[in-house]
Amino acid sequence: MANQNNDSQLLKIDPVKIPGWVSPIEHPQNADGGVPLVLVAGGLIRILVDPWTNQSLEDSAQLLLNESQTIVATQIIGPTQLNQPFSMSFAASLLRDGINLLRLRVARITQPMPETSEPLRVLFHTPRPGGEIAGGGDNPNLLKALPADVITEGIDAARAAQGVAARLSYVYMRAGDVITVDLDGRNIQHTVTEAQAAVGQVVITLTTNDFWQDNARFALRFRVTDLLGNSSGPQAIWSATTYVDVHIRRPVLDLLAPTVLEARDANGTVLNFVRDFYAAQYATVEVKYTGSAPRQSVKVYWIGRNTTYASEVQIVTAVGQTLQFRIPREEVVDTVGSSAKVYYTVRLPDTTEDRPSKPLNITITGQRHHLPEPTLNAAKDNLRTYYPTLDGTYKVRISLTVETIRYDSEEFFITQPSSYTDVVVPSSWIPPNRGKPGLFNYTLRKTGTGEPIIFSWYLRVTL
Structure with missing residues (x-):
């Protein structure tokens, strides 16, 4: 009995080897290893066979796949294979997705019955995860x-x-x-x-x-x-x-409404033009909000009677910083007797979104008389100024503002009892400013009194 067992061990065939395969792997079906797709060359998978005991010329090696007895690769032992490892290849397309059984069957010319190895449990995945994408x-x-x-x-x-x-x-x-x-x-x-x-x-x-x-x-x-x-x-x-x-780390912003420092009535919502702004060159908008931090960009907007003024951008340099912006006098004068909406935007560093604040709705009180914007003829050489029925004697003066330059005419007595007076635009005003935006307005002054000058709204034109 011992001699029979020894003979059986001597005649035993070892499973094939697969160069480059993945082993060990954890798999519920106890795979010995797996063949990745990179081992498929020209549609074939190469296996390696070690020489078996009592190998002779003309012995044959046959590769069997899964439960079939069909031979998928074979090799007859010749002089170059005798007692040497040799390789065989078979078509990868024969493998199924999942566990495959590879068995090596050896027929010795000195033995009537062939010997077959224990199956090699090989994992193969096809197609790859997500499928094959060209x-x-x-x-x-x-x-x-x-x-x-x-x-x-x-x-x-x-x-x-x-x-x-x-x-x-x-x-x-x-x-x-x-x-x-x-x-x-x-x-x-x-x-x-x-x-x-x-x-x-x-x-x-x-x-x-x-x-x-x-x-x-x-x-x-x-x-x-x-x-x-x-x-x-x-x-x-x-x-x-x-x-x-x-924006997990982005500060939580509470963009409170801005304040206009010259608006001192009705909890900061009314600006008394004659009392608090008559001689001022600009209105001051103050911005302070929760969440301010360095590198934030802030811009103020004044939406007036028929136009919107946008300020220059200011960059926050310190946490909790209070910023002040100047609104040009012309924007306030152009809203006399009317209202404006004032707000600001905040842009966080390295972003493109401008976040608007809560608005401040502000009223600018009127003057003794309401003066609408003037009109300009097509030749741009005559400005018509308008006014209501007036008590007393008044003089009119026209002005033109271009960028930071202001032009003022002489004063002229108004035409009464007409509701308008035409004033010649000085010939020196237009030529150097052609193509530029200009702001025309006019003022009325009651002669022989100390009453405040009355300002009209602005006419905005391209010169």
Whole structure:
């Protein structure tokens, strides 16, 4: 009996070897190893056979696949193979997706019955995760879905703390696949479970630590590698990229309404023109808001009677800084007896979004008489000034403001009892300013009294 066992061991055939295969691997069906797709060359997979005991010329090696007795590769031992390792190849297309059994059957010329090795349990995955995609670019089979509110509103600290469910799916999902999620340059990995593979979807909850930096175009994408190292692609490795506005660390802004320092009545909502602004050259808008920090950009807007003035941008240099902006006198005068809306915008560093503040609605009180804007003839050499019925004697003066230069005419007695007076525009005003924006207005002064001069609204023209 002992001699029979010894003879059996001597005649035993070892399983084939697969150069470059992946082993060991953890798999529920106890695979001995696996063949990655990179080992497929010209459609063939190469195996290696070690010499067996009592090998002779004309012995034959036959490779059997799975439960079939069909030979998929064969080799007759010749002088070059005798007692030497040799290789055989077979078509990769014969392998099924999952576990394959490779058996080596050896027929010795000195032995009537062939000997067959124990099966080599080989894992093979085909197609690769996500399927075979020709060419590069984004992989259309790697699908990603984020909540709608995240796409439209982005992610702040509260939303990140709540968790963002990223739903990932792709064809040919298998347990053990490793999903790599690229989070704006940093990667996290997730191993697919049996339950997830069964439904073909993985839900990964991303939290604050995953959104590691603020970025208005925080990039998310993913790729997949299976147990054998087969990557999605093979060239279109990554899914399409989704960009999300991540602003977890962005300060919480409370953009309070600005104040106009010259507006001293009705809790800062009424500016008494004659009392508090008559001789002023500009109105002062003060801006202070919660969340101000260095490098934020602030700009003030004055929406007047028929135009909007936008200030220069100021950059915050210190936390909690109070900023002051000057609104030109012309903008205030052009709103006398009417109202203006004043607000500001804040732009955070490295962003393009201007966030508007709460508005201040301000009323500018009228003067003794309301003077509308003048009109200018087509030749731009006559300005018509208008006024209501007046008591007493008045003189009119016209002016033109171009950029920082102001032109003033002589004073002329108005035409009474007419409701308007035509005043010749001095010939020296227009030629040097052609093509530039100009602001015409006029004033009335009651002669022989100390009453305040009355200012008209502005006519805005291109000279």
